[in-house]
Amino acid sequence: GENVEQHPSTLSVQEGDSAVIKCTYSDSASNYFPWYKQELGKRPQLIIDIRSNVGEKKDQRIAVTLNKTAKHFSLHITETQPEDSAVYFCAASSFGNDMRFGAGTRLTVKP
Amino acid sequence: SQTIHQWPATLVQPVGSPLSLECTVEGTSNPNLYWYRQAAGRGLQLLFYSVGIGQISSEVPQNLSASRPQDRQFILSSKKLLLSDSGFYLCAWTVGGATTRTQYFGPGTRLLVL
Numbered sequence: 001g002e003n004v005e006q007h008p009s010t011l012s013v014q015e016g017d018s019a020v021i022k023c024t025y026s027d028s029a030s031n032y033f034p035w036y037k038q039e040l041g042k043r044p045q046l047i048i049d050i051r052s053n054v055g056e057k058k059d060q061r062i063a064v065t066l067n068k069t070a071k072h073f074s075l076h077i078t079e080t081q082p083e084d085s086a087v088y089f090c091a092a093s094s095f096g097n098d099m100r101f102g103a104g105t106r107l108t109v110k111p
Numbered sequence: 112s113q114t115i116h117q118w119p120a121t122l123v124q125p126v127g128s129p130l131s132l133e134c135t136v137e138g139t140s141n142p143n144l145y146w147y148r149q150a151a152g153r154g155l156q157l158l159f160y161s162v163g164i165g166q167i168s169s170e171v172p173q174n175l176s177a178s179r180p181q182d183r184q185f186i187l188s189s190k191k192l193l194l195s196d197s198g199f200y201l202c203a204w205t206v207g208g209a210t211t212r213t214q215y216f217g218p219g220t221r222l223l224v225l
Contacts, residue, residue: 032212043201043216044155089155093212097143097162103154 002027004092006102014110019080021105023090024072030092033073035064038087038104047088048075080109113138117202117217124224130175130189132220134202137183142204144185145214146177149199161185197224 003026013019025033031052036044050057050064050073057064061080066073073092077084087106093099114137124130136142146158157170159177167177174193178186185202202217 034213036216043219046213046215049213095212097160097168099157099212099214101155 002030002092002094002098002100004090004100004102006090006105008105009103010106010108012108012110013080015080015082017080019077019084019107019109021075021088021090021107022072023074023092023102024070025092025100026071027092027094027098028071029094030071032093032099033064033066034091034093035075036089036091036101038089040086044089077107080107082109082111085109113204113215115202115204115215115217117200117220119220120218121221122223124192124222126194126224127191130187130192130196130222132187132200132202132222134185134187134217135183136204139183139204139206141182142206144179145203145205146185146187147201147203147216149201151198155201158187192224194224197222 006023034049035047037047038044048059048062048064050066052068055066061078063076085108087104089104090102091099116135118133143162145160147155148158149155159167159169161167161179164179175189200220203214205212205214
């Protein structure tokens with residue numbers, strides 16, 4: 001089955017700096033890669049996703065890149081703000097019911 | 112639009128007591144439904160998923176069980192809770208049979224077993 005590894009487990013940046021979170025996956029059949037943001041005590045919320053026929057996707061300050069050959073994908077947050085502080089999860093899936101999540105990255109943005 | 116509900120929001124139960132958590136989805140038909148558990152400060156562990164009424168797939172052996180008595184209802188149960196069952200239980204749904212597989216999470220139930 002799919003195995004997703006996520007790094008780093010914690011990340012601290014100054015407000016305005018960029019943050020990068022990286023994930024690797026094991027199943028070459030995986031073709032859907034969502035990213036979720038979870039604020040303290042709340043449910044995970046989808047922030048961006050990418051499919052394997054696309055190498056990069058942007059949504060304002062958030063971007064995700066995918067390298068199918070290397071089987072890794074990354075989340076990039078630019079111009080970080082204190083409200084970006086949360087736990088971020090990556091995930092990978094090939095047919096939906098096999099979606100597996102990374103262990104999460106706790107991002108802290110210092111004002 | 113679709114909405115997913117979970118209840119109760121929080122629950123404190125003694126070891127050995129039974130458990131029943133409920134999840135319902137509105138605004139869609141024949142969704143795929145999922146139960147996840149998140150231990151404090153940890154990631155998401157898939158417990159069960161269902162692609163239709165009465166169809167349950169279990170991901171990990173445990174003292175929990177799931178049932179889907181109606182199309183948009185998913186129930187997580189236990190006959191006897193363990194201390195290790197404490198955690199944040201999340202229900203999620205996705206459109207059944209579609210190529211888009213985005214999972215949307217419910218508000219969760221925080222369970223503390225004492």
